[in-house]
Amino acid sequence: MSVTEKILETERPKAELEWNVERIREDFPVLRQTVNGKPLVYLDNAASSQVPQIVIDRGSVYLEQEHSNIHRGVHYLSQKATTAYEGAREKVKRFINAREARECIFVRGTTEGINLVMYGYGRKSVGEGDEVIISAMEHHANIVPWQMLCEEKGARLRVIPMNDAGELLLDEYDALLNERTKIVAVAHISNSIGTINPIKEIIDSAHKYGVPVLVDGAQGIVHLPVDVQDLDCDFYAFSGHKMFAPTGSGVVYGKAELLEKMNPFQGGGDMIRTVTFEKTTYAGLPNKLEAGTPAIASQIGLGAAIDYLNGIGRERAVAYEQELLLYATERLSAIEGVRIIGTAREKASVLSFIVENVHPHDIGTILDQEGIAVRAGHHCAQPVMQRFKVPATARASFAFYNTKQEVDTLVRAIEKVIEVFS
Numbered sequence: 433m434s435v436t437e438k439i440l441e442t443e444r445p446k447a448e449l450e451w452n453v454e455r456i457r458e459d460f461p462v463l464r465q466t467v468n469g470k471p472l473v474y475l476d477n478a479a480s481s482q483v484p485q486i487v488i489d490r491g492s493v494y495l496e497q498e499h500s501n502i503h504r505g506v507h508y509l510s511q512k513a514t515t516a517y518e519g520a521r522e523k524v525k526r527f528i529n530a531r532e533a534r535e536c537i538f539v540r541g542t543t544e545g546i547n548l549v550m551y552g553y554g555r556k557s558v559g560e561g562d563e564v565i566i567s568a569m570e571h572h573a574n575i576v577p578w579q580m581l582c583e584e585k586g587a588r589l590r591v592i593p594m595n596d597a598g599e600l601l602l603d604e605y606d607a608l609l610n611e612r613t614k615i616v617a618v619a620h621i622s623n624s625i626g627t628i629n630p631i632k633e634i635i636d637s638a639h640k641y642g643v644p645v646l647v648d649g650a651q652g653i654v655h656l657p658v659d660v661q662d663l664d665c666d667f668y669a670f671s672g673h674k675m676f677a678p679t680g681s682g683v684v685y686g687k688a689e690l691l692e693k694m695n696p697f698q699g700g701g702d703m704i705r706t707v708t709f710e711k712t713t714y715a716g717l718p719n720k721l722e723a724g725t726p727a728i729a730s731q732i733g734l735g736a737a738i739d740y741l742n743g744i745g746r747e748r749a750v751a752y753e754q755e756l757l758l759y760a761t762e763r764l765s766a767i768e769g770v771r772i773i774g775t776a777r778e779k780a781s782v783l784s785f786i787v788e789n790v791h792p793h794d795i796g797t798i799l800d801q802e803g804i805a806v807r808a809g810h811h812c813a814q815p816v817m818q819r820f821k822v823p824a825t826a827r828a829s830f831a832f833y834n835t836k837q838e839v840d841t842l843v844r845a846i847e848k849v850i851e852v853f854s
């Protein structure tokens with residue numbers, strides 16, 4: 433049984449009965465505004481989700497009462513800030529079920545997390561003639577760093593292809609794996625077409641060759657419960673700003689034995705044990721990989737966002753999002769001239785579409801006039817656009833605070849787009 437099927441089977445009845453979306457919406461002050469005279473309909477959650485009041489409040493408490501640098505002061509405020517920052521790391525550890533908190537490295541976001549692994553692990557382990565495997569549906573953040581690495585080392589980038597529904601072809605993946613493969617880097621969930629990849633299978637296959645796997649979890653962490661020990665992934669990177677926390681927060685999880693062997697991504701303060709002009713020795717994990725003053729307020733905010741998610745019931749939120757996706761898919765499919773891009777059997781609440789004879793940017797602009805925020809463009813996944821032979825798509829991405837009425841508003845606005853352009 434698939435992950436989403438499992439969640440739906442156990443949670444759907446409860447989600448329908450108990451998910452009080454109006455109550456949940458009260459937690460998000462940004463949603464209470466009008467845009468162009470219309471109530472805001474925020475459907476750009478895959479780019480950045482909104483922040484609940486308790487996360488905002490936690491940030492205010494930090495700035496009003498605790499602001500100070502961490503790890504280096506014996507004074508009261510520094511100790512408070514350090515406790516809050518390291519407390520956030522403990523929350524992350526529990527949230528993803530890492531073995532130890534030191535396996536959770538704080539970074540500015542997914543992009544930095546992937547670059548940290550490319551730099552610290554990839555540059556050490558990939559040589560001439562070696563191969564790196566990614567997939568056809570990656571965000572540029574999980575393409576470009578590996579391309580840079582391959583260029584530098586004379587290695588080869590191999591790409592797992594996908595079918596017309598936007599599902600990876602696992603047989604082709606198995607055929608790509610060989611003794612030259614040094615790392616596999618694949619998205620848990622595609623940001624452009626919403627596909628949920630069978631990440632556990634992908635990891636298991638790579639491990640048969642002793643190859644580590646980095647999961648780009650920027651979308652996965654938002655829409656699925658993640659247990660890094662159960663997945664047995666070697667690295668898992670995600671951004672706070674897509675999971676109801678402030679920008680500048682993020683995590684790259686790595687198995688301790690791999691992180692230990694990695695070169696530091698940046699050199700500077702807080703990552704050293706001793707420094708002389710002749711030689712520097714490095715601190716242990718996680719500090720070795722966190723040079724300089726980090727985004728203290730943002731990471732504390734990430735801890736508060738995790739508290740929030742734990743409080744609302746993760747599984748029910750996911751089940752509700754699946755209901756919304758189903759409803760939106762049915763309604764958009766019924767509009768003549770609309771084509772949905774990405775029709776995988778396993779999808780998260782990301783809905784990419786095009787309207788015949790209308791450029792997605794025009795869709796985005798008209799929807800904005802109606803107060804609706806969607807993203808129009810290539811979604812930092814140009815190869816996906818090339819694969820589906822479209823220049824761009826419009827993308828509605830739903831969070832658990834969106835409603836069926838908002839889907840109806842979206843549908844009416846798309847009908848208006850078609851009217852204007854017909």
Ligand code: 7TS
Pocket residue numbers: 478479480540541542543544571573574619621622623624648649650651671807811812
């Ligand atoms: N990987 C995936 C799957 C993503 O969705 C994103 C951001 C990133 C990596 C990069 O994350 P960052 O926080 O470091 O920027 N995705 C999007 C998006 O879909 N629209 O805007 C940003």
